[in-house]
Amino acid sequence: MSLTNTPPTAELQALDAAHHMHPFTANGALGQKGARIITRAQGVRLTDSNGEELIDGMAGLWCVNIGYGRAELAEAAARQMRELPYYNTFFQTSHVPALTLAAKLAELAPDDLNHVFFAGSGSEANDTNIRMVRQYWALKGQAQRGTIIARRNGYHGSTMGGGSLGGMAAMHAQGGMPIPGIVHIDQPYWWGEGGDMTPEEFGLARARALEEKILEIGPETVAAFIAEPVQGAGGVIIPPDSYWPEVQRIVDKYGILLIADEVITGFGRLGQWFGSQSYGIRPHIMTIAKGLSSGYQPIGGSIVCDEVAQTIAQDEFNHGYTYSGHPVAAAVALENLRILDEESIVTRVRDEAAPYLANAWATLTDHPLVGEAVSRGLMASLALTPDKSSRAAFAAGPGRAGYVCREYCFANGLVMRHVGDRMIIAPPLVISTSDIDELIRRARNALDQTLEHLHRDGAMVAA
Numbered sequence: 387m388s389l390t391n392t393p394p395t396a397e398l399q400a401l402d403a404a405h406h407m408h409p410f411t412a413n414g415a416l417g418q419k420g421a422r423i424i425t426r427a428q429g430v431r432l433t434d435s436n437g438e439e440l441i442d443g444m445a446g447l448w449c450v451n452i453g454y455g456r457a458e459l460a461e462a463a464a465r466q467m468r469e470l471p472y473y474n475t476f477f478q479t480s481h482v483p484a485l486t487l488a489a490k491l492a493e494l495a496p497d498d499l500n501h502v503f504f505a506g507s508g509s510e511a512n513d514t515n516i517r518m519v520r521q522y523w524a525l526k527g528q529a530q531r532g533t534i535i536a537r538r539n540g541y542h543g544s545t546m547g548g549g550s551l552g553g554m555a556a557m558h559a560q561g562g563m564p565i566p567g568i569v570h571i572d573q574p575y576w577w578g579e580g581g582d583m584t585p586e587e588f589g590l591a592r593a594r595a596l597e598e599k600i601l602e603i604g605p606e607t608v609a610a611f612i613a614e615p616v617q618g619a620g621g622v623i624i625p626p627d628s629y630w631p632e633v634q635r636i637v638d639k640y641g642i643l644l645i646a647d648e649v650i651t652g653f654g655r656l657g658q659w660f661g662s663q664s665y666g667i668r669p670h671i672m673t674i675a676k677g678l679s680s681g682y683q684p685i686g687g688s689i690v691c692d693e694v695a696q697t698i699a700q701d702e703f704n705h706g707y708t709y710s711g712h713p714v715a716a717a718v719a720l721e722n723l724r725i726l727d728e729e730s731i732v733t734r735v736r737d738e739a740a741p742y743l744a745n746a747w748a749t750l751t752d753h754p755l756v757g758e759a760v761s762r763g764l765m766a767s768l769a770l771t772p773d774k775s776s777r778a779a780f781a782a783g784p785g786r787a788g789y790v791c792r793e794y795c796f797a798n799g800l801v802m803r804h805v806g807d808r809m810i811i812a813p814p815l816v817i818s819t820s821d822i823d824e825l826i827r828r829a830r831n832a833l834d835q836t837l838e839h840l841h842r843d844g845a846m847v848a849a
């Protein structure tokens with residue numbers, strides 16, 4: 387079958403249901419309904435196999451930072467494939483794309499984050515991080531420092547390591563996660579869990595949960611704390627301003643390593659190259675993927691500080707992936723970084739797109755369904771609620787209203803995700819102000835229709 391001369395949607399859906407097992411999908415239910423099949427994309431817009439156009443409010447899966455259709459990346463890939471389609475970086479070899487990309491990342495990353503270990507994805511990079519921080523402490527003569535503290539409702543990937551670092555209860559319920567040596571603390575989610583505290587009080591309390599956990603299990607057993615600067619998959623949870631400075635104080639006090647998972651927040655999403663810079667935190671390791679190549683090629687990695695990298699270098703690190711630093715992926719990532727840089731896309735997020743989105747998004751707060759409308763950089767979320775004043779959840783249980791809203795978004799030509807009853811967006815960083823207006827218009831229509839639907843079902847009821 388030719389992939390460009392597309393057969394009718396029903397035929398594609400039948401093939402898909404018969405043979406393709408989808409991630410994070412009830413495959414049986416999808417088989418009944420048929421998958422939405424995306425065939426083309428340009429800029430911030432997708433086209434599906436029925437010819438419908440959608441604004442991609444999620445930049446794919448939080449990754450297409452420079453937008454779709456940049457031929458320069460295709461050309462970089464083709465050039466690299468002709469010259470050297472594959473070689474590895476094991477056993478004392480290297481190649482130009484990997485070493486050039488590592489040097490470029492060292493230049494972009496703050497402070498002494500000067501070393502890069504490549505992986506094929508964010509999950510793999512976090513698996514690397516687990517082994518690297520434990521090996522670091524072993525080489526320091528403190529092998530008992532093996533425990534990594536992470537957060538409930540954090541997301542760090544879907545491998546055994548990444549899924550264990552993540553704090554997703556539904557994932558832990560399947561397949562024997564979390565692996566030993568990983569413990570979780572509560573998240574800084576004020577709207578959902580802050581009770582009567584002010585956001586600032588709550589941010590401090592949730593940061594101090596880290597100190598309590600360190601003291602509970604013994605500081606001498608703790609290797610690292612891992613967290614996303616802003617939780618993405620958990621529902622675009624923006625921590626109160628008091629949170630990160632207190633976390634930084636605590637990791638400094640106990641001398642534990644800080645891993646900032648920048649898979650979503652890296653490469654301009656928050657208006658700086660890295661989310662850590664946006665929050666003024668000083669990680670020892672940053673996990674990267676997604677926006678590193680704008681999703682045009684699968685590539686991830688860990689950017690590592692001098693002290694950790696120099697310690698790891700004292701012995702052979704028995705770890706690596708066939709595709710660590712894959713030359714085609716690295717060449718594409720370099721071209722992506724060149725475009726982000728030369729077209730000032732990151733500064734435009736900071737100075738224009740993010741403030742514009744913040745204002746436009748905040749107008750949704752007046753909608754009867756919307757409890758809060760928050761954003762940071764080009765990540766934004768809405769909390770749907772049957773009762774704003776009490777920040778109530780729906781009696782029907784989490785996720786039903788969100789699901790209804792997501793379906794109306796699709797019907798209105800907008801890809802907006804739901805996480806439970808939070809609606810989330812993270813559009814390509816190149817989104818224009820007029821496309822932000824159009825996105826908000828479509829979101830508002832979808833909210834109106836969702837509200838009508840929930841009223842009709844008698845579902846505007848607080849739990």
Ligand code: PXG
Binds near residue numbers: 544
């Ligand atoms: N860390 C973070 C912070 C992520 O968001 C990963 C690690 C894992 O990356 P890979 O490349 O292995 O997928 C991610 C990935 C969602 C969703 O539903 C989020 C991700 C992936 C798939 C779905 O929001 N984030």
